[in-house]
Amino acid sequence: MPRPSARSARSPLLLVLPCLALACRGAPPDTTARRTLVDSRDTYDPRSLDPALSTDVPTGRAVSYVYEGLTRFTPDARLEPALAERWDVSPGGRTYTFHLRAGVRFQDGTPLTARDVVHSFTRALDPATHGGRADPLLPIRGAAAVADGKATVVAGLAAPDDSTVVVTLDRPLAIFPKLLAMPVASVLPAGAPAAIGDHPVGTGPWKLVRWKHDDYLLFARNPDYWGGPAESDSLEARIIAEPSTAVAEFEAGNVDVTEIPPDEMPSWEADSAKRQRLVSGPSLQLVYVAINTTRGPLRDVRVRQAINDAVDTKTILARLLHGQGRVAAGVIPPALGGADTTRAPYPYDPAKARALLAAAGYPAGIDVQLWTGATPVMVRVAEAIQAYLDAVGIRTKIEQRDYATASQASRRGETDLFLKDWYADYPDAEDFLDPLLGGRNAGLGGNVSFYRNPSFDALMARARVETDAGRRDALYRSADSLAFADAPMLYLYFYDHLFAVQPWIRGFTIPVIFNGQRWTHVSIARGPAPR
Amino acid sequence: MARFILRRLALAVPTLLGVLVVAFLLLYVAPGDPVTAMLGQRADPATVARLRAELHLDDPLPVRFARYADGVLHGRLGRSYVTDRPITADIAERFPKTLELAAAAMLLATTCGITLGVLSARRPGGWVDRLALGVAYLGISFPVYWVGLLLILVFAVGLRWLPPSGSGGLRYLILPALALGMRSIAFQARVTRSSMLDALGADFTRTARAKGAGEWRVVSRHALRNALIPVITVVGLDFGSYLTGSILTETVFSWPGLGRYVVDAIARRDLPAIQGSVLFLSVVFVAVNLVADVAYAKADPRVAY
Numbered sequence: 001m002p003r004p005s006a007r008s009a010r011s012p013l014l015l016v017l018p019c020l021a022l023a024c025r026g027a028p029p030d031t032t033a034r035r036t037l038v039d040s041r042d043t044y045d046p047r048s049l050d051p052a053l054s055t056d057v058p059t060g061r062a063v064s065y066v067y068e069g070l071t072r073f074t075p076d077a078r079l080e081p082a083l084a085e086r087w088d089v090s091p092g093g094r095t096y097t098f099h100l101r102a103g104v105r106f107q108d109g110t111p112l113t114a115r116d117v118v119h120s121f122t123r124a125l126d127p128a129t130h131g132g133r134a135d136p137l138l139p140i141r142g143a144a145a146v147a148d149g150k151a152t153v154v155a156g157l158a159a160p161d162d163s164t165v166v167v168t169l170d171r172p173l174a175i176f177p178k179l180l181a182m183p184v185a186s187v188l189p190a191g192a193p194a195a196i197g198d199h200p201v202g203t204g205p206w207k208l209v210r211w212k213h214d215d216y217l218l219f220a221r222n223p224d225y226w227g228g229p230a231e232s233d234s235l236e237a238r239i240i241a242e243p244s245t246a247v248a249e250f251e252a253g254n255v256d257v258t259e260i261p262p263d264e265m266p267s268w269e270a271d272s273a274k275r276q277r278l279v280s281g282p283s284l285q286l287v288y289v290a291i292n293t294t295r296g297p298l299r300d301v302r303v304r305q306a307i308n309d310a311v312d313t314k315t316i317l318a319r320l321l322h323g324q325g326r327v328a329a330g331v332i333p334p335a336l337g338g339a340d341t342t343r344a345p346y347p348y349d350p351a352k353a354r355a356l357l358a359a360a361g362y363p364a365g366i367d368v369q370l371w372t373g374a375t376p377v378m379v380r381v382a383e384a385i386q387a388y389l390d391a392v393g394i395r396t397k398i399e400q401r402d403y404a405t406a407s408q409a410s411r412r413g414e415t416d417l418f419l420k421d422w423y424a425d426y427p428d429a430e431d432f433l434d435p436l437l438g439g440r441n442a443g444l445g446g447n448v449s450f451y452r453n454p455s456f457d458a459l460m461a462r463a464r465v466e467t468d469a470g471r472r473d474a475l476y477r478s479a480d481s482l483a484f485a486d487a488p489m490l491y492l493y494f495y496d497h498l499f500a501v502q503p504w505i506r507g508f509t510i511p512v513i514f515n516g517q518r519w520t521h522v523s524i525a526r527g528p529a530p531r
Numbered sequence: 532m533a534r535f536i537l538r539r540l541a542l543a544v545p546t547l548l549g550v551l552v553v554a555f556l557l558l559y560v561a562p563g564d565p566v567t568a569m570l571g572q573r574a575d576p577a578t579v580a581r582l583r584a585e586l587h588l589d590d591p592l593p594v595r596f597a598r599y600a601d602g603v604l605h606g607r608l609g610r611s612y613v614t615d616r617p618i619t620a621d622i623a624e625r626f627p628k629t630l631e632l633a634a635a636a637m638l639l640a641t642t643c644g645i646t647l648g649v650l651s652a653r654r655p656g657g658w659v660d661r662l663a664l665g666v667a668y669l670g671i672s673f674p675v676y677w678v679g680l681l682l683i684l685v686f687a688v689g690l691r692w693l694p695p696s697g698s699g700g701l702r703y704l705i706l707p708a709l710a711l712g713m714r715s716i717a718f719q720a721r722v723t724r725s726s727m728l729d730a731l732g733a734d735f736t737r738t739a740r741a742k743g744a745g746e747w748r749v750v751s752r753h754a755l756r757n758a759l760i761p762v763i764t765v766v767g768l769d770f771g772s773y774l775t776g777s778i779l780t781e782t783v784f785s786w787p788g789l790g791r792y793v794v795d796a797i798a799r800r801d802l803p804a805i806q807g808s809v810l811f812l813s814v815v816f817v818a819v820n821l822v823a824d825v826a827y828a829k830a831d832p833r834v835a836y
Contacts, residue, residue, distance in 0.1 A: 044795055047614050055570060127585055130615045133570045133578060148581060197615060213624055214787035214795075215698055240696060240785045248683045248695040404563030404800050411567065444575065445567065 036218075037505075037519055040238040040246045040255040045214045048197035051186035052124040052131030057423070057514045060183040062237060064515035065219055066107075067186035067202030070098050070117065070165070071177050077284075077335065077427035077512035079178055083112065083187055083203060084165070093172030093467055100163040104226045106189045108201045114159035119190040122146060122154050136179035136426075141168045172465040174472060178426045183515060205230045205520045214239055231507070231523040247500070256505050256524075260498045262377050265322040268500070277500040281510030282335045284424035285497070286328060286432060289370070289385065289417050289490035290410065290448040297366045298416060304487035306356035307417075308346035310392040315348075316384050317493045320377065324498055328491040330480040331422075331432040335512055337469065338429035338476030343484065345491065353392040365393025368416040373403035382419050385490070410448035417490070418448055427513045429476040434460055437483045451488035536825065543817045550813040551603060554806045555596055565612050565800035586612065599806070608807035613799050618807035621792060626811075628698060629788035632780070633773035635708035640715030641766060647716070648723020648762075649755060652731060655724075663720050670717030679710040679783035696785035707784040711777050715769045719762055726761050730754040760831050767823025774819060775812040 046059040054063045064072075070084035081087075084098035104112040124134045125146040137143050142155025156168035169176060179185065192201055200208050205227065206219035217237045221230040240246040243261040250258045260268055260278065268274045289307075297303045313327050329345040332338045357365065368389070372382040379400060386396040396417075401409070410418040424431045435446035439457045442450045456479050463475035484491070499510055504525045511517035566582050583589050587598065602609055608618035647667075651660040686706060687695035694703055730736060731754050739753040778790035789808060796804035 045614075048616075050615070053615060127581065130585070130610075135575065135578060144577070147578075212698075212787060213621070214791055215785070238697070238785070239787075241782045241791060242785065244680055245683060245696045245783055245785055248680075248688050251688045252691060252695050254695065402563070402798065404568050404798065405561075407567065408562055408564050441575075 034524060035232065036234040036236050037232050037522055037524065038236045038238060038255040038257075039519075040240050040249060040258045041499075042237055042239050043241050043243070043246075045239050046217070049200035049208060049211070050129070050131070050197035051120075051183050051188065052129045052134065053197065054183035054186075055133045058237075058239070060515050062217055063183040063186055063200075064204070064518060065206040065235065066200045066204045066208055067183070067188060068204050069180050069182070069185045069187060070100075071181040073181050073427060073511075073513050073516040075509045075511040075516045077516055079181060082181070083117070087177065089467070093174065093465060094169050096167045096169070096176060098165040098167065100165065101226060102163065104203050105224060106201050106203055107207050107222055107224075108189065110189050110191065112187065112189075112203055113162040114165045115162070116190050117165045117187050118154070118157045118159050120187045121157055121185065122152075123188075124184050125154065126152075131184065134184055136182045136185055139169045139171075139173050139176060139179070141170050172467075174463075174465065174467045175426075175428050175430055178428055181515075182426055205518055206235055209234070225520075227520065230518075230520040232519070235519050250500050250502070253502070256502045257508065258500050260500055262321050262324065262498075265324065265498060269322070274500070277503065279499045279501050279510055280324065280496050281499060282333070282512060283495060283497045284333050284335065284427060284431075284512060285421055285495045286331055286333065286436075287325075287381070287419075287421045287492045287495055288328065288331070288436075289419045289492065290415075291487070291489055292410075292413060292416055292418075292448065292450055293486075293488050294413060294450045295416055297360065297362055298368070300360045301486055302356045302360040303362065303366065305346070306353040306360070306392065307389065307394065307490050308487050309349045309356065310353035310394060311385055311388040311490060311492075312348040313345065313492055316381060320380050320384060321493065321495060325493040325495040327493050330484050330491070331436050331489075332429040332476060332480050333424070333432070333494045336424075336427060336429050336432075338433075338473040338480065340477050340480065343481065346487075350388075350392045353394075357393060362393075365395060367395045367397070369397045369399050370417040370419060371399045371401065371406045371409060371415040372419040373406050374400060375403075378419055381492070385419070407445065411443055411445065413443065413448075413450060415448065420448075421495070422446055424513060427516075429473070429480070430460075430463065433476060433479055433483075437479075437488060449488035451483065451486070453482065453486060456482050532825070532828065535828070536821070539821050539824065543821070546817060547810070547813055550810060551600060552596075554809040555599060558800075558802050558805060559592060563800045565802055568798075568800040569612055603810065608810070609803035611796075611801055611804045613796075613801045613804070618803055621804065622789065622808060622811050625787060625789045625792050628786060629774060629777070629781075629790065631704065632707055632711060632777060632786060632788060633770060635704050636712035636715065636773055636777075637766065637770050639708050640712040640719055640769070641762075643712075644716045644719025645723050645755075645759075645762065647720040649727055649750065651720065651724040652727030652758075653750070655728065660724075663724070667717035667720050670713040673713070675710055675713070675777075675779045676783055678713055679707070679780060682706045682710055683783070696783075698786055707780050707786050710783070711773060711780040715765075718769070719765055722765050723758060723762050726758040727754060730758040733757070756830070760827065763823060763826050763830055767819060767826070771816050771819040771823075774815050 042058040044058060046062045047053045047056065049062060049066060051063050051067055054060045068082045070082060071079055072082040074080055083101055083104060085101045087096055087098045089096055100112060100114060106112060121137050123129055124131055125137055125143050127149045134147060140154055140156040142151060145151040146154050158166040160166060186202065188196060189201055193199060205222055205225045207222050209218045209220045211217045216239060219235045221233060223229050238255060246258045247264060249255045268278060291298050291304050291307060293299060317323060317325055317327060326334060327345045329343040330340060334341050370382055370386060372378050382398050386398055389396045406418065409415050422436060435441050437447060437451050437456060438460055439452035441447040442452055459475050459479040463472050466472040466475060501508055506523045506525050507521040566579050570578060587595060610617055611621060647663040651663045654660060683695045686693045693706055697703055736749060736754050739749050778794055781788045781790040793808045
C-alpha cells in the first residue's frame with residue numbers, strides 16, 4: 001500500500017535550526033509599546049491601489065482597507081450594506097436601486113454622491129484603465145460595450161439624484177449584490193487623480209501613508225470614517241516572500257498575524273506555547289485534480305470514478321496537511337449555503353477502482369500524466385496521488401512545471417490530470433460550481449476538466465435567477481450532486497489555512513473571504529506580553 | 532587607456548543588442564500566457580481577447596520587436612502589465628536596494644576574505660590557516676538559503692540582536708550582507724592565500740627583505756599588491772553577480788531589491804518588466820566588468836591593452 005511521506009526535503013535542516021535558536025533564546029519581545037498592527041499574510045506586492053487593477057489577494061486586501069463598495073463582506077462572509085445603506089430589487093430581479101449612506105466623505109474631503117458610483121463602475125470597465133478584469137460589473141446592461149471600447153456610457157447605470165444609484169442588469173442575477181462587494185467595484189471620487197494607484201482616495205477606514213514596494217504598506221486610520229475611526233492608530237501590511245521568514249518575524253514579536261505553512265505545523269503543534277497562538281480559518285479553497293473529460297480513457301465516467309476510488313484522500317489530508325481541512329464530497333465548501341455535508345466522499349477502495357477500470361475495458365490499466373505547479377506541498381500531494389493511482393494500474397507520470405506553464409497547458413486541453421486549487425472571489429456556491437463545472441467555462445482556468453453537462457447547466461441557469469436563498473441553495477446542491485456522480489475531477493479537500501495570532505491582539509478573527517477583515521475593531525492590548 | 536575604454540564600450544553595443552533580441556525571443560517562445568497570469572483563472576475568452584488586443588500581443592513578431600526596440604532606443608522600457616507603472620520607475624526604486632546589499636556584502640567579503648587570506652599565507656598550516664580553511668569550506672558548501680535562515684533564527688529570533696527581515700537602517704543590512712557575502716569571503720580567502728604564497732616566495736619579495744624592508748612593508752606593499760591581481764578578477768565577477776540580483780538572499784530576508792522583482796515578474800509573465808530588467812542588468816554587468824578590467828590594468832602595469 002502506498003504511504004505518502006509527510007517529511008519534507010528540508011526537514012533535517014529545519015530540525016537543526018530551532019535547536020540552535022533555542023540554545024540562544026533572549027529576552028521576550030517588547031511589543032506592547034508598538035501601536036501599529038502588523039499583518040504579514042502577503043507574500044508578494046499588491047499590483048496597485050487602483051481598484052480596477054485588483055485581481056489578486058494582496059491587492060484586494062489592501063484595496064479593501066482604503067476603499068469601499070456599495071456592499072461588503074463581514075469576517076464570517078455574510079453580505080452587509082456598506083456605502084449603500086439599503087437596496088430594493090424590482091419584481092423581475094433585473095433592476096437594483098441602491099440608496100447611498102448619508103454624510104459619507106472621501107479621504108480628500110469631497111462628499112460621496114451617486115455620480116461617483118457611476119463614474120467608478122464606468123472607469124473600471126473602460127479599457128483605458130488597463131484593469132482588464134471587471135467581470136463582476138459585466139452583468140450590468142451595456143457594460144460589455146464599454147469594456148469593448150464601443151461605448152463610453154454604461155446604459156444600465158443611472159444616478160437619478162445624489163443619493164440613489166439605479167442599476168439595470170441584462171438578465172436577473174440573484175447574487176449581484178455579492179459581486180458589488182468585490183474590490184473592483186470599489187467607489188472612488190469622480191475627480192480622482194490619474195495616479196490613483198499610488199495615491200489612493202477612498203471612503204475606507206484606512207488611509208495610505210507610505211508604500212515601499214516589496215517591503216510594506218503603511219496605513220493610518222481615517223479619523224473621519226463614517227463607521228467610526230479604527231481602534232488602532234495604524235496598520236502595516238508587510239510583504240514577506242518566504243514563509244519561514246514570516247514565522248521568524250512572528251516569533252520575534254514583530255508581526256501580529258502570519259500564516260503557518262503546512263511544513264511548520266508539526267513543530268508548532270508540539271510546542272505548547274506556540275500551539276496556543278494557532279487559529280484555524282475555514283477558508284474557501286478547494287484542492288482538486290481536474291480530470292480532462294475529453295481525453296482518451298478519461299472520457300469514460302467509470303475511469304474517472306476509479307481515479308476517485310483509488311486515492312486515499314483522508315490519509316493525504318492527515319499526513320501531508322496535518323488534518324487541516326475536510327475531505328471534499330463536492331465542490332461547495334462546507335461554510336457556504338448549498339453544501340451537502342451529509343454526502344459521502346468517494347471511498348478509498350482500490351479493489352473497486354480496479355473493477356471499474358476493467359469494466360471500462362482497461363483491465364491492463366491506463367497511462368496518464370499528472371500536471372502540477374512547483375509549490376512544495378502540491379508536489380508532495382501529487383507524488384502521493386501518483387503512488388495510489390499506480391497501485392491500481394493507472395500508471396501516472398508527474399509533469400511538474402511552473403504554475404503559469406501548467407495552467408496554460410491545461411487550458412489548451414493538453415493535460416490528462418492537473419492538480420490545482422480554487423479560491424473563492426466571493427462567498428457563494430456559484431463561485432465554485434459555475435467556474436469549475438459550468439459548460440460555458442470549459443477551457444477557462446477553473447473548468448479544465450472540459451466538463452459539459454446540459455442538465456448541470458440548466459440547474460445553474462435556474463439558480464442564477466432564483467431570488468429565494470433557500471431554493472437557490474437546493475438548486476446548487478442538486479447541481480453539485482449531479483457533477484459529483486460524473487467525477488469530472490478527483491475530489492481532494494477543502495484546506496483550512498492555519499494562522500498564528502499574537503496574544504496581545506484583541507478583536508481579530510480570520511476572515512473566511514480574503515477581503516472580509518478590515519481591522520477596524522482590532523487593537524493591541526497594553527501590559528506585559530505573556531510568553 | 533582611454534582608447535581601451537572606448538573600444539570596450541563599442542564592443543558592449545553588439546552584446547546589448549544581442550541581449551535585447553534574446554530576451555525578447557526567449558519570452559516569446561516560453562510557455563505561459565501573460566494575460567491569463569494577469570487576469571486570474573476566471574477570465575472569460577472575451578476579456579482575454581480584449582486584453583490581448585490592448586497589449587498588442589496578437590501582432591506579428593517583427594512588429595512587436597520593432598515596437599519594443601524603438602521604445603528601448605528612446606529610453607522607454609514600457610509599463611508593467613501587472614502594476615501599470617513604468618518599468619523604469621520600478622527599477623529605479625529597487626536597484627538602489629540591490630546596490631546597497633551588494634556593496635555591503637562585497638565590503639564585508641573583501642575585508643574578511645583578504646585579511647583571512649593574508650593571515651593564512653603568513654603561516655601556512657598554522658591555526659589561522661586551518662581556521663580560515665574551515666570557514667572557507669563552510670562558506671562555499673552551505674547554501675545561501677540555509678545560511679540566511681540560520682542567521683535569522685540565531686541573531687534575530689534567538690538573541691534578538693538584529694531584525695529578522697525587511698530594510699531600513701544599518702541594522703537591517705548586516706544579516707543579509709553576511710549571508711550573501713559568505714561565499715565570497717571563502718573564495719577570496721582561498722584565492723588571496725594561494726597568490727600571497729606565490730608572492731611571498733617570489734624573487735622580488737626576497738629582494739625587498741634583502742634591502743631591509745620591515746615585515747609589514749614586505750607583506751602589504753610588495754607581496755599583497757602583486758597578490759591582489761587575481762583577487763580583483765574574483766571581486767569583479769562576484770560583484771557583478773550580486774548586482775544582477777541576489778534572488779535567494781532577497782527572498783529570505785524580504786529585501787526589496789531587483790532580484791525579487793524579476794522573480795515575481797517571471798512568475799506573472801510580466802513581459803515588459805522581465806525584458807526591461809534583463810536589459811538593465813546586462814548593462815550593469817557589462818559596466819562592472821569594464822570597471823574590473825580597468826582596475827586590473829591599474830593594479831598590474833604589465834597588462835597592456
